[in-house]
Amino acid sequence: xxxxxxxxxxxxxxxxxxxxxxxxxxxxxxxxxxxxxxxxxxxxxxxxxxxxxxxxxxxxxxxxxxxxxxxxxxxxxxxxxxxxxxxxxxxxxxxxxxxxxxxxxxxxxxxxxxxxxxxxxxxxxxxxxxxxxxxxxxxxxxxxxxxxxxxxxxxxxxxxxxxxxxxxxxxxxxxxxxxxxxxxxxxxxxxxxxxxxxxxxxxxxxxxxxxxxxxxxxxxxxxxxxxxxxxxxxxxxxxxxxxxxxxxxxxxxxxxxxxxxxxxxxxxxxxxxxxxxxxxxxxxxxxxxxxxxxxxxxxxxxxxxxxxxxxxxxxxxxxxxxxxxxxxxxxxxxxxxxxxxxxxxxxxxxxxxxxxxxxxxxxxxxxxxxxxxxxxxxxxxxxxxxxxxxxxxxxxxxxxxxxxxxxxxxxxxxxxxxxxxxxxxxxxxxxxxxxxxxxxxxxxxxxxxxxxxx
Numbered sequence: 001x002x003x004x005x006x007x008x009x010x011x012x013x014x015x016x017x018x019x020x021x022x023x024x025x026x027x028x029x030x031x032x033x034x035x036x037x038x039x040x041x042x043x044x045x046x047x048x049x050x051x052x053x054x055x056x057x058x059x060x061x062x063x064x065x066x067x068x069x070x071x072x073x074x075x076x077x078x079x080x081x082x083x084x085x086x087x088x089x090x091x092x093x094x095x096x097x098x099x100x101x102x103x104x105x106x107x108x109x110x111x112x113x114x115x116x117x118x119x120x121x122x123x124x125x126x127x128x129x130x131x132x133x134x135x136x137x138x139x140x141x142x143x144x145x146x147x148x149x150x151x152x153x154x155x156x157x158x159x160x161x162x163x164x165x166x167x168x169x170x171x172x173x174x175x176x177x178x179x180x181x182x183x184x185x186x187x188x189x190x191x192x193x194x195x196x197x198x199x200x201x202x203x204x205x206x207x208x209x210x211x212x213x214x215x216x217x218x219x220x221x222x223x224x225x226x227x228x229x230x231x232x233x234x235x236x237x238x239x240x241x242x243x244x245x246x247x248x249x250x251x252x253x254x255x256x257x258x259x260x261x262x263x264x265x266x267x268x269x270x271x272x273x274x275x276x277x278x279x280x281x282x283x284x285x286x287x288x289x290x291x292x293x294x295x296x297x298x299x300x301x302x303x304x305x306x307x308x309x310x311x312x313x314x315x316x317x318x319x320x321x322x323x324x325x326x327x328x329x330x331x332x333x334x335x336x337x338x339x340x341x342x343x344x345x346x347x348x349x350x351x352x353x354x355x356x357x358x359x360x361x362x363x364x365x366x367x368x369x370x371x372x373x374x375x376x377x378x379x380x381x382x383x384x385x386x387x388x389x390x391x392x393x394x395x396x397x398x399x400x401x402x403x404x405x406x407x408x409x410x411x412x413x414x415x416x417x418x419x420x421x422x423x424x425x426x427x428x429x430x431x432x433x434x435x436x437x438x439x440x441x442x443x444x445x446x447x448x449x450x451x452x453x454x
Contacts, residue, residue: 011210012210014214015203015209018209019202019206022206023199026195030191034187038184038187041180041183041184045151045177045180046151046153048175049151049173052108053153056171056173061157061158061159064157064158064168081112082122082123082124084118084121107178108174109174110126110171110172110174111123111130112157112172115169115170119132119134120169127144127147130142130144134170137154139151139154140154141177148181149177153174155171156170280416287419287423297336298333298334298335299336300332301332301375301444302327302331302366304342305345305364305366306327308364309323309324309349309364316353319358320359321356321362322360322361322362323361323364325365328368330368332366332368333448333450334447336423336424337424340420340423341424343416343417343420344420344421345442347414347416347417348440348442349364351414352377352379352438356379356380356437360379360380362377363377363378364377365378371445372446373443374441375441376442378438378439379438380436380437382434382435383432383435383436383437384430384432384438389432393415393417393418395411397411421444424445426442426444427442428440428441428443
């Protein structure tokens with residue numbers, strides 16, 4: 001399957017699932033917000049109705065006689081209301097008097113019942129299809145055959161002269177839910193129109209986030225492909241040389257022993273190159289995968305730098321390069337694998353000798369600053385271009401491939417050095433200028449000197 005198509009499909013699937021999950025979360029969140037707003041508005045509406053009913057209740061009770069004609073009393077007390085079975089004169093002052101400044105008085109109606117549940121009076125603006133049959137429920141939601149819904153509250157009335165606290169009658173206050181329903185409908189429209197917009201934003205962002213999430217994987221896959229191609233290329237050259245030499249040996253007569261010996265030396269040299277390449281690859285793999293530090297010990301960097309300087313001195317002299325070191329007299333210790341630290345510094349020295357022309361110089365220094373050990377290696381070699389300085393730590397990358405092949409380099413030395421530095425919680429950096437040389441710097445965390453027990 002095409003690699004780009006595979007990653008594009010994976011990105012699309014990741015974006016789809018992300019958008020689906022986020023869409024579900026937004027839906028639940030929107031429903032929760034809608035329910036919370038509706039519940040808050042509903043409670044505020046009921047508190048308003050209950051407050052108005054309480055005001056009317058407190059105004060009416062002191063004026064209610066125990067023994068009197070209900071019709072006559074209501075005509076004197078509430079001339080605004082319409083009495084049952086009598087002509088109704090609309091003078092809406094009662095609702096206005098008790099609801100002014102609180103709400104729209106046209107939203108409310110009032111009904112009065114006696115203690116037997118018979119309707120005595122009602123406000124003219126009550127719904128025409130409202131049933132005259134009394135219902136004792138405190139709160140009711142009424143849906144007339146035509147018109148708006150109403151929320152109705154019922155409270156008991158007692159006369160002032162009633163000593164046994166028996167009921168004189170009942171007061172009902174109803175409020176239209178038209179504004180409430182319209183507000184809820186408006187919120188639903190807002191949520192309904194904003195949800196597709198929010199979902200489209202989630203879809204676009206999920207596509208972008210999926211791309212960001214897939215980018216490291218795609219880059220890693222590309223690096224693996226590049227590594228495979230480079231490894232195959234590096235292995236192919238010595239293998240081809242080995243096969244050609246072996247075929248030549250097989251064709252040569254056994255009496256030509258000097259030529260056979262020369263060819264066998266070529267086979268041995270190419271075999272060692274292959275062996276070293278495989279060893280380096282295995283070391284890189286272990287450095288990237290292993291997490292154990294059980295074999296780590298306290299190592300003295302002074303001895304390590306001095307030993308390596310002496311070891312590479314003969315190679316530097318043969319290449320007409322001045323190799324020197326400046327190691328502080330204070331002993332500097334780090335925690336790590338000694339053989340790996342040895343490989344770290346030796347790779348940098350070998351790389352400097354390889355890319356420094358005859359008559360040049362290489363200087364190694366060892367110092368410390370606060371809690372950090374610092375090893376620097378400065379050479380007067382060919383230098384590294386700025387655009388290549390970030391790539392020199394990649395596997396198989398060479399600044400000058402032709403020169404590296406002649407000197408036997410494989411492009412793994414700096415990659416191994418970088419991996420060892422990272423493994424030891426250190427940093428390996430490079431500063432370079434073409435034609436002026438390079439400066440490699442290693443920073444490693446310091447540890448206390450080991451305790452010598454007698």
